[in-house]
Amino acid sequence: MNPFEIGIVGGTGGIGRWFAAFFASEGYPVHVVGRNTDLTLRDLAERCRVVIVAVPIGVTQEVIHRVGPLLDPGALLMDLTSFKAAPVRAMLDASAAEVIGCHPLFGPDVPSLEGQNVAICPARGERWLPWLRDRLEKNGARIVETTPERHDRMMALVQALNHLDTIVLGLTLREAGVSPADLEPFTTPIFRMKAAIVEKVFGASPRLYAELIAGNPHTDELLAIYETQLARLKDLLARKDIDGLAAALNPGKGSP
Amino acid sequence: MNPFEIGIVGGTGGIGRWFAAFFASEGYPVHVVGRNTDLTLRDLAERCRVVIVAVPIGVTQEVIHRVGPLLDPGALLMDLTSFKAAPVRAMLDASAAEVIGCHPLFGPDVPSLEGQNVAICPARGERWLPWLRDRLEKNGARIVETTPERHDRMMALVQALNHLDTIVLGLTLREAGVSPADLEPFTTPIFRMKAAIVEKVFGASPRLYAELIAGNPHTDELLAIYETQLARLKDLLARKDIDGLAAALNPGKGSP
Numbered sequence: 001m002n003p004f005e006i007g008i009v010g011g012t013g014g015i016g017r018w019f020a021a022f023f024a025s026e027g028y029p030v031h032v033v034g035r036n037t038d039l040t041l042r043d044l045a046e047r048c049r050v051v052i053v054a055v056p057i058g059v060t061q062e063v064i065h066r067v068g069p070l071l072d073p074g075a076l077l078m079d080l081t082s083f084k085a086a087p088v089r090a091m092l093d094a095s096a097a098e099v100i101g102c103h104p105l106f107g108p109d110v111p112s113l114e115g116q117n118v119a120i121c122p123a124r125g126e127r128w129l130p131w132l133r134d135r136l137e138k139n140g141a142r143i144v145e146t147t148p149e150r151h152d153r154m155m156a157l158v159q160a161l162n163h164l165d166t167i168v169l170g171l172t173l174r175e176a177g178v179s180p181a182d183l184e185p186f187t188t189p190i191f192r193m194k195a196a197i198v199e200k201v202f203g204a205s206p207r208l209y210a211e212l213i214a215g216n217p218h219t220d221e222l223l224a225i226y227e228t229q230l231a232r233l234k235d236l237l238a239r240k241d242i243d244g245l246a247a248a249l250n251p252g253k254g255s256p
Numbered sequence: 257m258n259p260f261e262i263g264i265v266g267g268t269g270g271i272g273r274w275f276a277a278f279f280a281s282e283g284y285p286v287h288v289v290g291r292n293t294d295l296t297l298r299d300l301a302e303r304c305r306v307v308i309v310a311v312p313i314g315v316t317q318e319v320i321h322r323v324g325p326l327l328d329p330g331a332l333l334m335d336l337t338s339f340k341a342a343p344v345r346a347m348l349d350a351s352a353a354e355v356i357g358c359h360p361l362f363g364p365d366v367p368s369l370e371g372q373n374v375a376i377c378p379a380r381g382e383r384w385l386p387w388l389r390d391r392l393e394k395n396g397a398r399i400v401e402t403t404p405e406r407h408d409r410m411m412a413l414v415q416a417l418n419h420l421d422t423i424v425l426g427l428t429l430r431e432a433g434v435s436p437a438d439l440e441p442f443t444t445p446i447f448r449m450k451a452a453i454v455e456k457v458f459g460a461s462p463r464l465y466a467e468l469i470a471g472n473p474h475t476d477e478l479l480a481i482y483e484t485q486l487a488r489l490k491d492l493l494a495r496k497d498i499d500g501l502a503a504a505l506n507p508g509k510g511s512p
Contacts, residue, residue, distance in 0.1 A: 105443065105444045107444075117441055119441075158443055162425070162447050164489065165421060168482060168485050170505075171488070172478060172485050175481045175484075176417075178413060186400060186407070186410040186414050188362055188414055190456070193453060194453065197449060200446070206501075210501035211498055213501065214496055225428045226424060226425075230483070230486070233424065233427075234483075237475060245466035245469065246463045248423075
């Protein structure tokens with residue numbers, strides 16, 4: 001397949017910009033549409049065989065419904081959103097093009113695809129899938145092909161639960177009445193790792209993290225498990241049950 | 257001060273062994289007493305000018321009360337426990353020696369003192385403090401001199417709260433019904449960092465972590481804040497209040 005033009009809606013920031021640079025480095029002419037670019041979605045659809053939607057979650061479906069109908073059946077419509085069920089459904093509804101849902105499981109701060117995971121949900125057509133896999137795999141990415149539903153279920157753990165845990169820690173540290181500067185000389189390596197994650201989640205893009213948590217249909221279920229486990233720990237602590245606490249950590253080693 | 261002999265009770269494992277190797281590399285003859293060594297505490301106290309107690313938290317006070325009375329006023333009695341109030345009080349009660357409470361804020365897996373924090377609580381005498389500071393600082397440690405009470409209050413955040421947060425996450429992941437192998441292809445860099453911390457806390461020494469949490473007098477207070485913050489997030493999620501959630505993360509940026 002000869003190089004062809006690739007269009008990225010939302011390609012001026014975040015992971016969209018990252019993929020614009022990636023495809024450019026792979027030798028493809030890349031065009032981006034952002035809030036402040038002159039190119040229209042119609043221009044993009046006419047020039048590009050591959051159109052990638054990389055806008056914030058909250059406007060993804062709207063953008064898909066605007067750009068999807070402009071693509072012909074031989075083109076590829078792909079999104080990079082952190083959820084897959086709703087965007088893939090929207091792409092299938094809005095367009096006659098081939099459809100692949102894609103979730104790069106990393107942020108725009110990684111230097112390359114090497115060792116990074118990418119989830120893909122092929123949804124319509126078979127022409128573009130080998131091309132996409134080749135581009136990603138030859139640059140060191142590990143691909144997991146899955147259904148949108150399974151993807152979103154896994155993200156409830158990897159993103160919603162994980163970030164919730166980080167956020168509760170961050171809010172508690174903020175409320176505890178000790179300044180980061182006072183705490184710093186007392187920090188351990190593990191605490192510094194956790195504090196760096198807290199800083200990243202709190203600092204980078206609050207809305208993105210809020211959407212990852214609030215938008216996942218499985219968050220409530222995991223939050224309920226989280227509360228149950230917290231209550232279990234609280235109960236062991238109230239009884240100063242160190243053996244029980246150690247056993248909870250490691251059923252094999254904890255009992256005396 | 258010429259090299260003299262240093263004794264470490266609990267020097268056959270963990271941080272005790274680490275410091276045995278450290279002082280040996282500094283040119284001091286080091287003797288260790290462990291559960292399976294022939295040397296008695298009396299032998300150790302007779303030969304060594306510095307005696308360091310590095311046994312598990314649960315038996316620290318008992319060991320201090322056994323070795324403390326054997327030391328003369330010119331010697332140094334020091335402990336390496338993760339709490340400072342109770343061990344320092346026990347050392348002052350049990351011994352006429354100089355007393356320093358010391359908490360190396362790292363585990364035995366770090367390669368050197370470079371960049372690591374060490375909290376010290378000088379409690380009796382002034383002869384040994386400069387020697388200890390010199391040994392630690394010349395090898396790159398950052399010393400924080402503090403009171404036992406302030407140290408323990410900081411550890412409620414750095415250890416008890418931090419590890420509690422890790423443990424609730426680990427237990428929830430365990431209960432969520434997805435195997436680590438199934439989850440692995442879907443992991444992000446942040447998730448892998450968190451999972452590595454979970455693995456460390458759950459795998460290494462359940463009893464140590466249980467004691468760090470259950471033994472800190474401030475844990476209950478932080479657990480109450482943690483529960484309040486979790487309830488606050490749960491409430492925002494129940495209302496699908498993404499703006500509110502983003503605002504909680506970053507009051508400055510979260511509001512639309």
